[in-house]
Amino acid sequence: MKLRIPQFGLLRTRLTVLYASLFAIAMLCVSTALYVVVERNAEAQVRNELIASGTIFDRLWMQRSTQLRDAAGLLARDYGFRAALATHDRGTIESALDNLKSRLGLRMAFIVGIDGSVTGIADPATAREAAGLWSALDAGATTGVVSLGGEARQVIAAPVLSPVLAGWVVFTTDLSRHEMRALERLSAIPLTAAVYQRQPSGSWVGADDDKRTSTTAVDQFIETTIRNGQPSELDVDHGTSIALAKPLPGMPGAPRAVLLLRYPMALALAEYRPLQLAIALTGIFGLALVIFATWRMARSITRPVSLLDDAAGRLADGENVSVPVEGRDEIARLAASFNRMAAGIAERERRITHLAFNDTLTGLPNRALFHEHLDHLLKQAERRSGEVALLCLDLDDFKSINDTLGHAVGDELLRRVANRLGEQLGEAFVARLGGDEFVVVLPLGKTQGGVDMLARRTLEAIAIPMHIGEHDLVPSSSIGIAISPIDGNDAETLLRNADLALYRAKASGRGSFCYFEQSMNEHAQERRVIESDLHHALSNRELELHFQPLFDLTKNRISAFEALLRWHHPTRGMIAPVEFIPVAEETGLIVPIGAWVLQEACRQAALWPAHIRVAVNVSSVQFRRPGLGTHIVQALQSSGLQPDRLEVEITESLFLESAEETIKLLHSLRALGVRIALDDFGTGYSSLSYLQSFPFDKIKIDQSFIANLLTRPGAGAIVKAITDLATALGMETTAEGVEETAQLSELRAHGCSSVQGYLFSRPIAAKDIPTLLKHEGDIRAKAA
Amino acid sequence: MFEMRPLAVIAALFAGTVADAADLDVQIRTPNGGPVRDAVVTLHLVRQATPLPKSSGNFAIDQQNIQFHPLVSVVPIGASVAFMNHDPVRHHVYSFSEAKRFELKVNERQVNRVVVFDKAGIVPLGCNIHDRMIAFIDVVDTPWAAKTDANGNVSFHGLPAAAVTIDVWHPYLRAPGNQVSRGAALSQGPARRESFTVALRSPPRPPDAGY
Numbered sequence: 001m002k003l004r005i006p007q008f009g010l011l012r013t014r015l016t017v018l019y020a021s022l023f024a025i026a027m028l029c030v031s032t033a034l035y036v037v038v039e040r041n042a043e044a045q046v047r048n049e050l051i052a053s054g055t056i057f058d059r060l061w062m063q064r065s066t067q068l069r070d071a072a073g074l075l076a077r078d079y080g081f082r083a084a085l086a087t088h089d090r091g092t093i094e095s096a097l098d099n100l101k102s103r104l105g106l107r108m109a110f111i112v113g114i115d116g117s118v119t120g121i122a123d124p125a126t127a128r129e130a131a132g133l134w135s136a137l138d139a140g141a142t143t144g145v146v147s148l149g150g151e152a153r154q155v156i157a158a159p160v161l162s163p164v165l166a167g168w169v170v171f172t173t174d175l176s177r178h179e180m181r182a183l184e185r186l187s188a189i190p191l192t193a194a195v196y197q198r199q200p201s202g203s204w205v206g207a208d209d210d211k212r213t214s215t216t217a218v219d220q221f222i223e224t225t226i227r228n229g230q231p232s233e234l235d236v237d238h239g240t241s242i243a244l245a246k247p248l249p250g251m252p253g254a255p256r257a258v259l260l261l262r263y264p265m266a267l268a269l270a271e272y273r274p275l276q277l278a279i280a281l282t283g284i285f286g287l288a289l290v291i292f293a294t295w296r297m298a299r300s301i302t303r304p305v306s307l308l309d310d311a312a313g314r315l316a317d318g319e320n321v322s323v324p325v326e327g328r329d330e331i332a333r334l335a336a337s338f339n340r341m342a343a344g345i346a347e348r349e350r351r352i353t354h355l356a357f358n359d360t361l362t363g364l365p366n367r368a369l370f371h372e373h374l375d376h377l378l379k380q381a382e383r384r385s386g387e388v389a390l391l392c393l394d395l396d397d398f399k400s401i402n403d404t405l406g407h408a409v410g411d412e413l414l415r416r417v418a419n420r421l422g423e424q425l426g427e428a429f430v431a432r433l434g435g436d437e438f439v440v441v442l443p444l445g446k447t448q449g450g451v452d453m454l455a456r457r458t459l460e461a462i463a464i465p466m467h468i469g470e471h472d473l474v475p476s477s478s479i480g481i482a483i484s485p486i487d488g489n490d491a492e493t494l495l496r497n498a499d500l501a502l503y504r505a506k507a508s509g510r511g512s513f514c515y516f517e518q519s520m521n522e523h524a525q526e527r528r529v530i531e532s533d534l535h536h537a538l539s540n541r542e543l544e545l546h547f548q549p550l551f552d553l554t555k556n557r558i559s560a561f562e563a564l565l566r567w568h569h570p571t572r573g574m575i576a577p578v579e580f581i582p583v584a585e586e587t588g589l590i591v592p593i594g595a596w597v598l599q600e601a602c603r604q605a606a607l608w609p610a611h612i613r614v615a616v617n618v619s620s621v622q623f624r625r626p627g628l629g630t631h632i633v634q635a636l637q638s639s640g641l642q643p644d645r646l647e648v649e650i651t652e653s654l655f656l657e658s659a660e661e662t663i664k665l666l667h668s669l670r671a672l673g674v675r676i677a678l679d680d681f682g683t684g685y686s687s688l689s690y691l692q693s694f695p696f697d698k699i700k701i702d703q704s705f706i707a708n709l710l711t712r713p714g715a716g717a718i719v720k721a722i723t724d725l726a727t728a729l730g731m732e733t734t735a736e737g738v739e740e741t742a743q744l745s746e747l748r749a750h751g752c753s754s755v756q757g758y759l760f761s762r763p764i765a766a767k768d769i770p771t772l773l774k775h776e777g778d779i780r781a782k783a784a
Numbered sequence: 785m786f787e788m789r790p791l792a793v794i795a796a797l798f799a800g801t802v803a804d805a806a807d808l809d810v811q812i813r814t815p816n817g818g819p820v821r822d823a824v825v826t827l828h829l830v831r832q833a834t835p836l837p838k839s840s841g842n843f844a845i846d847q848q849n850i851q852f853h854p855l856v857s858v859v860p861i862g863a864s865v866a867f868m869n870h871d872p873v874r875h876h877v878y879s880f881s882e883a884k885r886f887e888l889k890v891n892e893r894q895v896n897r898v899v900v901f902d903k904a905g906i907v908p909l910g911c912n913i914h915d916r917m918i919a920f921i922d923v924v925d926t927p928w929a930a931k932t933d934a935n936g937n938v939s940f941h942g943l944p945a946a947a948v949t950i951d952v953w954h955p956y957l958r959a960p961g962n963q964v965s966r967g968a969a970l971s972q973g974p975a976r977r978e979s980f981t982v983a984l985r986s987p988p989r990p991p992d993a994g995y
Contacts, residue, residue, distance in 0.1 A: 077915065079878075079912050082880065083880060085880075086880030086885075087880070087885075161910070161915065162880050162908075162910060163908055163909070163910025163911075163915070163917070163918045164908045164918070164955070166880075
């Protein structure tokens, strides 16, 4: 059998209940055994006493019978009495009987004559009953229990021989309650004695019971016990008794009689009650003691376990815990192990946390920790109605430094910038999000002036020149600032907005900072829409090339068309290149789009007269990605265009990044016969070293110079210088954005080889080119 | 049977006066056939006066070994009975009978006391000193009376040939008055035979042990 112990929340309760239960069961067994033994013992004792009492009663009965018979015999032999009887001297006889009655304490004494006469009983009815004894007496009976005068009585008779039988002297003793009381007093135990007589109906009734009531229990009991003579239990309405029925000698013809000795069990057990109570009290006291002792003991056992349990719970909640180690037992060892384990967990957790939340390169907190910290600060600020400033910082042109000087220098630069930020912004939270992106988080006081100062200080700190390896670097950075809750009250929004502000800062020039404005957000959203739509623009054939003619001033004819990309957006209409080209460059979409442009431009150019070239703008992004050379070759091959009819226009920015690779590619293109033009010359750095590093076929003078040509003094000189320089280097020049005839004549005067602009033609669709060429004369007329 | 003799003599005396003498043999048995000795058989004439017996004669009851001897005596009415104590102790002989109430308070050794029984009836004798001593005297008013011998038989000779009542008495006979009676018509010729079957009680013994 499997013992099922109920589940407890506390080990201590469980131990206590278990031990207390076991003890209780043991105590119960012992108590029950003792109780039963005591009860049995009491019963056995009562039985023995009852048997002894029965024997005593027998002896008493015999004594009394003998005494009375002796007295009766004495009377029967008295000569004078016999003489009186013989002479029928009634007075003498009765006086003699009365004398004897008072002497022996008898209620009744009488003579039954041999002739059946009765002397000595006044009541005629009783006398008749007494006369009924004759036959029993004549048969020789001398003693027994009879019913006489309505009561059970013992009769003792002695024959009167004078010398022949003249009659009997008969004495009777009562068997009433009173007489039984006397008998009971002689017993060692407080039993009750009663005489029962058998009725003609078979039932037994008490001798002094006037109503002659009987009970089945008593009837059965008497019938059983007079046969076996053993005491046994008798259940009557007074409760259970141990009882013994002793048959009494009867007179022939008289109802049978028994003496019923009864000892109530309750009375018998009464003297054992204190013992039983003592056993019960001992049990209860013992149980209480065991519960108390077990509870105390269990506490000493379970206290360290409870402490461990509690500590384990707290450990699970992430607390740093340790438990006291007491003693040298298993629990102490467990506690020690637990402490080691908890310490190990804490150490590992610290390391993991550090790894998880810190940037390995700079040791600054990483993006995850930044997010957590920003969330935390935002929540705190929300409660206090405070503000949090988020500064997004990145290094200007970090990419080109990385590309030109190598990753080791780039990494070192990042480390130093991180150090400077850490030193400079001790009070703020600084994190590196990746690449050259850094963020600074700062809960704000009342004024926003603090942020301005912080941003300026940061920019200045970073801009201090540094020496890495053999390189002298002057880092510069831009900062975008967003402030919660105005610019967003969650980390994501705030970071995005700070990024937008950074974008603006970058756009407005290096080494500056910019606050976020809501319009940036709208602009950014616009960009996102463009970006997503641009993905489908190519496959949906929404892109189209327009062409703007370049007019050769020396040959006085159209020498080339510059291919310009147009996007017919299905819902937004025509979208300007300035809006989507930067997006295409950022997303890398410029590569497939650029390939398509090359293909399409070459295909169209192949249709034109052989002296007309096509100029295609190629983004620096295209140069950085592999495949540009292949795209150009494929475009030429599939269109069958002569390589020298293709002119690739690049910008100066191309040389800022991986100049070496770029130049190599440019040389290989030149080897094919493709012409290379430097676009937008005059803006940006316009380093003359570029002109030296690669032999461009053409320089395109930026339209800003052309626009100012007539108004700003010196602009003409610059254009003259550029054309002179180009001529000296053997390069052609093209002036862009020519809108007025005055500009044209000025340019012609400066020796510019070709012009491009609205003065001649807007960019036109490919299908309109034949028409334009047909009316080339109009253009020629404008140039004239 | 020396007691018989006087009675036989008495019978002979009357023989001459009553014509035609008859004989009677009476036999008394217990139900199982045993003889009943010491039963007294008395005859009385029916419808005529029975003559009185002669009271002369010597009758004696001895007290010897704390006992009366004989147990049963038949004496004619008016007879004198001598009580002789042969024991070395005293006896106090008494009788509370209707027929003769008397007591011989101190009957010392070898002292002969005489009591005259002048009334017919049974006289039980007892000793007030010794309970077990008992004897019976049947004082008869008829000349025809005798007690059975050891065989339970008694014979009468020379009886008148007439109707008689035969009474049989024994101290322990189980019948009212310890007596049974029967009528019989006597005639000359061979002896008439009458048989009685009677039950006897055991002699009452004074209770001296047990209960």
